[in-house]
Amino acid sequence: MPSSDYSQAAELSKKLEDRLVDSLESDFKTTRRAVLGGIGLAGSAALTGIGRADGGENHGPGKDSHGNFGAVGEYSDLDFDPHEFLYQFNTGRGEQENVPQDMYEENGRTVREFTFQAVDTTVTIAPGIEFPAWAYNGQVPGPTIRAVEGDLIRVKFENLGRHGHTIHPHLRNLNPKMDGIPQNGPGVLNTGESFTYEWIAQPAGCHFYHCHSLPLKEHIHRGLYGAIIIDPDPERVAEKPEEYCNYHASQITDELRADLVAEAKTRNHEYPENNAINEMVIVMNSFDTNFDGGNEVYAANTRAFAYSVGETDGRGNWKAGETKRPIQIDGQQRQRVYLANATEFDLINSFHTHSQFFDYYDHGTTLTPTNKKIDTVMQCQAQRGIIELDYSTHDPGLYMFHAHQSEFAELGWMSFFEVV
Known part of the structure; x- marks a missing residue:
């Protein structure tokens, strides 16, 4: 070129x-970096007018609109690189240092276990410009989780932020206690509280997770979201190909079935075709x-x-x-x-x-x-x-x-x- x-x-x-x-x-008459460096996170939150973003709603169950205040966790020297993030798929094999994780068998099912912490931090959004974020494991977007259809995803979640948080998965979740919303299961977790979420990895696809504490617009906007990738199981595709295409079971030919299985292997990180x-x-x-x-x-x-x-x-x-x-x-x-x-x-x-x-x-x-x-x-x-x-x-x-x-x-x- x-x-x-x-x-x-x-x-x-x-x-x-x-x-x-x-x-x-x-707009600020100074850089975001100078503001945050001079007055700290709590002060910067007041300066930037969080009240207007709240819309009069509450953060979780507390009386204060910002939930319960307490000890704040922070990842030190975490340098988020958007180029590295492109390719960081966490499968339980230790792909990211700031994401404790493991993979093992339990009751005949593969378990992919991750530890997530919600923290208050700052993220760089442009040269010299930082944004006061709420983040899973100190990064925005949050870590990408990757599993295979049918696996058990186990997320040990601890809230170290100043506000109440949850993790809500956009998956086919069969247990309402694991939905990560204020009304079900443990509800909103306040500062220092923890809960272990468990979700079956289904359906295959590209999915999303985020905090579901109120007001939603602020908890998502501040950075509490990420991707969940569920790889298709080629063996299941061979058994039920109609679930992976826009054809009725009676229309599935042997050739189409083979094509779908081949494509599934390219999407599954445990197959060499990928x-x-x-x-x-x-x-x-x-x-x-x-x-x-x-x-x-x-x-x-x-x-x-x-x-x-x-x-x-x-x-x-x-x-x-x-x-x-x-x-x-x-x-x-x-x-x-x-x-x-x-x-x-x-x-x-x-x-x-x-x-x-x-x-x-x-x-x-x-x-x-x-x-x-x-x-x-x-x-x-x-x-x-x-x-x-x-x-x-x-x-x-x-x-x-x-x-x-x-x-x-x-x-x-x-x-x-x-x-x-």
């Missing part, structure tokens, strides 16, 4: 990023930095313009400081994106690719596409799906992707794939 193309892309990225940071600094696919997680999110009920920053995986173009020599070597570089992909390898929308205060978000069309699997619950050959997909909050991309016929170089709400793109949700 001509170096001038990289230079022009870098110039555009820098112009938009500088404009975003300048607007935020102008190694041929480059898989990544993208959570679309946003940040209301002045807490007026509208977003000032939009991002893919929290950091504005993280996957845009910084300084490069045009040969794959990047130097940008704030992890700013395109997502580099092998053009000959199939690409799979697990996409979820966590945006608050906007009705929809979207994902659009330049110079390419993709197949889309809504919620990822089928092995055949729900939309074929599209270049834009919309998602409401908590909606998710799987995107399949093929760049094998494309020339090497930069290919943009972004939200196709132009405001979102210019305020941080603009990215590039670098095909090599």
